[in-house]
Amino acid sequence: MTSLTRYLDSDFPSVVPTVCKTDSGISYLESPGVVIVSVPYVNIAGLKGFLEGFPADLGFSDYLKDPVRLTPAEELCKAAGQLCYLSFGPGRSMNADAGKYFQNIMESGHGSVLEHANFSMLWWGISRSLTHELVRHRAGFGFSQVSQRYVGGKTLRFIERPEFQTDKHLHNLFLRRVDRTYKEYEEITDYLMEKQKGGAELLSADRKTDLRKKVRQAARALLPNETEGAVMVTANVRAWRHFFNMRVSEHAEVEIRRVGFEAFRCLSVFAPLLFGDFEQVHLSDGTHGLKTLYPKV
């Protein structure tokens, strides 16, 4: 398992893989990179005006004096849940009991309150086959992915599957294939550019960026599933939980399971109470999975 390193200028957890090179200098990665780039920024104190508008004997204002602090994501989801029953008075669940409060949310399937907290991550060192599976997740997710229609050349990188890394023959085949693919891709790109300059109609466009796309969108046809597909992925806690349940399970594909597991580890730092019910399980193939009693909230 890759160790978590910390950025010098922040406490955001990340996993940074090494970039390897073939003999001819083509880049490839053997494991995913994960970094949290955005977390909730919460202003619970902003509830003051709202709470003070109720009769003083209800004691709603004291809601903001809870001596126990939660993480922003937890504070946000708890306040959202407590708004539903206006549970701001002395009989409410205090922050010290937030673990029990969220367990109740999970048990009752009241997962919509978990939709308020969003986290964004950059994932890299992952293949296009992984991103193809990832973008099947619709509810609560947002994606921005490197465009193969626009980007190529020196930024093109490949992903070596774990099965290939541990087998000399498969590893050598991978290295050869990567070199060959890169070379062919460059050859086709150069050839198409020449044709474009010569006025080929199918490759023509009015704008410079479109000209580039016309070439790359044709050349990418030969790129394999093992091409890297970096992606910025944003999801709310409810959606992340569903993703972990589906994709960090023993039934999921090993590559997506691995990046999902790293993402879980990073997110757990920021919202332990929202993900704490997931148990880490060791699977027979040597990888990690996650299991929870509350798979669908």
Ligand SMILES: Cc1cc2nc3c(=O)[nH]c(=O)nc-3n(C[C@H](O)[C@H](O)[C@H](O)COP(=O)(O)OP(=O)(O)OC[C@H]3O[C@@H](n4cnc5c(N)ncnc54)[C@H](O)[C@@H]3O)c2cc1C
């Ligand atoms: C092990 C595994 C194998 C798979 N194999 C295949 C395969 O062979 N072929 C294939 O095509 N896909 C396959 N998938 C993908 C799978 O079918 C889902 O597309 C993917 O897991 C996203 O799940 P989801 O729709 O629950 O998630 P999301 O899109 O994130 O949706 C979350 C939840 O929101 C609700 N929801 C979302 N959209 C709708 C809607 N339009 N209507 C009603 N409710 C909605 C559902 O309750 C859903 O579970 C596989 C997935 C896994 C984990």
